[in-house]
Amino acid sequence: MWQILRQAVRIGICPKSSAREESEPVLMSPAEVSDRQLQADLRAALGRALSIRVVDAGSCNGCELEINALSNPFYNMEGEGIHFVASPRHADLLLVTGPVTHNMAQALVDTWQAMPAPALVVAVGDCGCTGGIFGEEGASRGRVSAVIPVDAHVSGCPPRPSAILAAIRSAVQGVAGA
Amino acid sequence: MEPSTGDSRPMQGGAPTHDRTSASPPALLIRQAFPSARPMGGELATYHLTATQAQWSMAAAAISSDAGNRPESPSRLIALWGASDADGRPLASAVYGLADGLLWVDLPLDPQSRQYPDLSRAFFFAGRMQRAIFDLGGLRAIGADDVRPWLVHARDADARSPATDYPFVRVSGAGVHEIAVGPVHAGIIEPGHFRFSVSGEKVLRLEARLGYKHKGIDARYTQLDPILAGRLAGRVSGDSTVAHAWAYCMALESAAGIELPPRAAWLRALMLERERVANHLGDLGALANDAGLAFGLAHFSRLRELWLRESDALYAHRLMMDQVIPGGVLVDLDASMVPRIGQACRSMAEEVQRLRAIYDEHPGLQDRFRGTGTISTALARQLGMTGLAGRASGLGRDLRHDHPGQPWSALSVHLCLSSQGDVAARVAIRFDELLESLRLIEAIASRLPPGTHHRALRLPQGHHCGAGAVEGWRGEVLVGLEIEVKGDRSRIVRCHSHDPSWQNWPALEHAIIGNIVPDFPLINKSFNLSYAGHDL
Numbered sequence: 001m002w003q004i005l006r007q008a009v010r011i012g013i014c015p016k017s018s019a020r021e022e023s024e025p026v027l028m029s030p031a032e033v034s035d036r037q038l039q040a041d042l043r044a045a046l047g048r049a050l051s052i053r054v055v056d057a058g059s060c061n062g063c064e065l066e067i068n069a070l071s072n073p074f075y076n077m078e079g080e081g082i083h084f085v086a087s088p089r090h091a092d093l094l095l096v097t098g099p100v101t102h103n104m105a106q107a108l109v110d111t112w113q114a115m116p117a118p119a120l121v122v123a124v125g126d127c128g129c130t131g132g133i134f135g136e137e138g139a140s141r142g143r144v145s146a147v148i149p150v151d152a153h154v155s156g157c158p159p160r161p162s163a164i165l166a167a168i169r170s171a172v173q174g175v176a177g178a
Numbered sequence: 179m180e181p182s183t184g185d186s187r188p189m190q191g192g193a194p195t196h197d198r199t200s201a202s203p204p205a206l207l208i209r210q211a212f213p214s215a216r217p218m219g220g221e222l223a224t225y226h227l228t229a230t231q232a233q234w235s236m237a238a239a240a241i242s243s244d245a246g247n248r249p250e251s252p253s254r255l256i257a258l259w260g261a262s263d264a265d266g267r268p269l270a271s272a273v274y275g276l277a278d279g280l281l282w283v284d285l286p287l288d289p290q291s292r293q294y295p296d297l298s299r300a301f302f303f304a305g306r307m308q309r310a311i312f313d314l315g316g317l318r319a320i321g322a323d324d325v326r327p328w329l330v331h332a333r334d335a336d337a338r339s340p341a342t343d344y345p346f347v348r349v350s351g352a353g354v355h356e357i358a359v360g361p362v363h364a365g366i367i368e369p370g371h372f373r374f375s376v377s378g379e380k381v382l383r384l385e386a387r388l389g390y391k392h393k394g395i396d397a398r399y400t401q402l403d404p405i406l407a408g409r410l411a412g413r414v415s416g417d418s419t420v421a422h423a424w425a426y427c428m429a430l431e432s433a434a435g436i437e438l439p440p441r442a443a444w445l446r447a448l449m450l451e452r453e454r455v456a457n458h459l460g461d462l463g464a465l466a467n468d469a470g471l472a473f474g475l476a477h478f479s480r481l482r483e484l485w486l487r488e489s490d491a492l493y494a495h496r497l498m499m500d501q502v503i504p505g506g507v508l509v510d511l512d513a514s515m516v517p518r519i520g521q522a523c524r525s526m527a528e529e530v531q532r533l534r535a536i537y538d539e540h541p542g543l544q545d546r547f548r549g550t551g552t553i554s555t556a557l558a559r560q561l562g563m564t565g566l567a568g569r570a571s572g573l574g575r576d577l578r579h580d581h582p583g584q585p586w587s588a589l590s591v592h593l594c595l596s597s598q599g600d601v602a603a604r605v606a607i608r609f610d611e612l613l614e615s616l617r618l619i620e621a622i623a624s625r626l627p628p629g630t631h632h633r634a635l636r637l638p639q640g641h642h643c644g645a646g647a648v649e650g651w652r653g654e655v656l657v658g659l660e661i662e663v664k665g666d667r668s669r670i671v672r673c674h675s676h677d678p679s680w681q682n683w684p685a686l687e688h689a690i691i692g693n694i695v696p697d698f699p700l701i702n703k704s705f706n707l708s709y710a711g712h713d714l
């Protein structure tokens with residue numbers, strides 16, 4: 001147990017322990033500063049609660065990796081009151097990745113219909129926005145908006161975690177401002 | 179009856195015992211056993227055989243009995259798929275791995291009957307591939323037991339919830355009930371359906387229903403230009419983008435008959451090892467989290483983020499997509515970056531060692547890891563497992579070690595192996611491979627050969643086949659490709675990307691038998707298989 005505590009103290013809170021990070025050989029990306037601004041904006045729009053459900057409708061799994069990264073200590077979404085939830089019935093916002101496959105289209109519609117209002121939808125990645133390299137014919141139905149209505153898009157293949165956060169912000173500010 | 183679970187039908191020769199090793203027959207070699215196979219050229223020793231139906235079955239029988247008779251035999255089926263040749267005639271294709279290289283067997287089929295001899299009796303996991311072949315091109319394996327659909331769930335665009343009408347194998351008996359999960363899961367993971375038959379907490383049987391992510395990648399290849407299609411290959415499974423893109427480019431380069439500049443091969447290897455490190459860091463955190471130690475996730479996800487940011491600094495892409503391109507790599511490595519890479523590897527190794535000590539000494543964690551989700555070496559051989567999970571069950575195969583091309587032969591890659599076969603072994607192999615990859619990255623960066631990092635590819639006129647295989651972080655990734663070049667027009671006649679998840683998905687279903695339902699997420703994570711790479 002003491003080893004765990006020692007390691008926790010050694011690393012501290014990241015990335016705020018800037019002195020330590022600066023001494024690391026790996027450089028910090030300049031995106032980090034804007035991440036904090038994004039988080040502050042989100043908190044202002046939401047108070048401390050946003051529940052997000054993620055549906056992979058046919059991605060290559062690259063977009064999932066970057067959504068997962070949002071939970072790491074650098075982006076610290078949970079710490080900011082943004083939760084990934086297990087049930088669509090608890091979710092305010094749906095993140096959808098991938099071109100929507102023929103085989104996932106119904107599951108995506110079912111998930112979206114199970115959500116309470118406002119049931120915001122963010123289409124993630126080039127695939128979610130346009131079908132991407134997989135196209136929009138045959139087994140791939142393509143863009144998310146061909147299957148359910150979308151409130152915000154974030155392009156990129158995959159989009160960086162901070163870009164995903166920014167898209168979540170614009171979807172949320174859309175309803176908050178309305 | 180689905181052969182993948184609950185059915186321990188022995189393969190030819192059964193499970194070999196070790197005292198037979200001394201008397202075992204000599205290794206099966208492509209050049210001796212298949213003299214009519216034609217060398218294909220390229221980085222790997224690859225041979226191509228256009229077979230008759232009899233040769234197709236004989237090759238399968240010879241290779242599977244070699245695998246069954248000699249415990250140390252590397253003979254195996256790697257991939258099986260269906261396609262059409264340049265004139266639209268149907269073909270069944272199989273790629274085998276043998277001691278002296280890869281053997282690609284093409285079987286031209288009768289366009290009316292569209293049938294080929296079944297391979298699922300010789301190779302356990304071939305059953306699902308054959309079902310996929312039927313779904314995608316209507317080619318039928320004669321004599322296969324299981325003919326249920328696999329990748330294509332419903333032909334009718336409006337069909338509802340396909341999982342509900344899929345004939346899962348039922349387990350009956352007092353107190354047995356079913357638990358159905360998916361395709362949409364609670365966490366941020368890919369979609370798939372799992373059907374557990376349980377008695378109390380104990381899992382009697384698990385049957386997966388995959389294919390939800392099926393996007394028609396093989397068909398999509400034929401619509402793309404051969405050079406640009408490397409981008410699609412890099413998106414078969416995003417977490418293995420370097421491995422898949424490299425396998426595709428290797429296939430295209432072998433089809434074009436060009437030799438890769440040495441520096442380009444080394445730079446590809448550098449990225450392949452970076453990809454392995456990134457994935458192992460992610461998995462080691464997630465595995466501790468699934469066993470109740472959130473501390474592990476916090477620390478490993480921090481390390482992964484630092485690692486991805488470093489990749490971003492080197493390649494302007496966190497996952498290194500589109501960096502491996504036909505003819506070489508997109509960007510060269512500046513000499514000024516070499517010390518920084520070495521430094522980052524050493525400090526990462528130190529951090530990982532420190533966390534490993536914490537994992538090793540954590541009784542709660544070890545209690546969850548040890549003896550959970552075990553696959554014995556004999557079973558792993560029967561199932562034809564591959565890659566990391568195979569090495570954790572005692573199957574000592576690694577393309578970087580077994581068929582060393584450049585740069586592997588100059589680096590003497592250490593083969594990480596365990597015979598325990600449980601979650602603990604898959605964790606230990608990840609730690610070992612992570613540290614080995616950090617060593618390799620530093621060695622590669624400091625010993626990069628001089629020269630160009632890219633040479634433009636000129637595709638020769640006519641029809642050409644090429645194959646590429648790369649040991650990705652999960653296991654061997656393979657691409658089989660045929661191109662046609664007429665004048666200044668080039669096209670992909672057929673292309674197939676094979677992800678090692680095909681081999682290991684059925685193994686996961688075996689690993690859970692006799693374990694309790696709450697251990698499934700942990701066992702599943704210890705394999706961490708690709709849905710996208712499998713569903714194509």
Ligand code: SF4
Nearest residue numbers: 059062125126127157
């Ligand atoms: S946008 Fe790119 S990373 Fe995301 S699912 Fe599509 S191909 Fe994969």
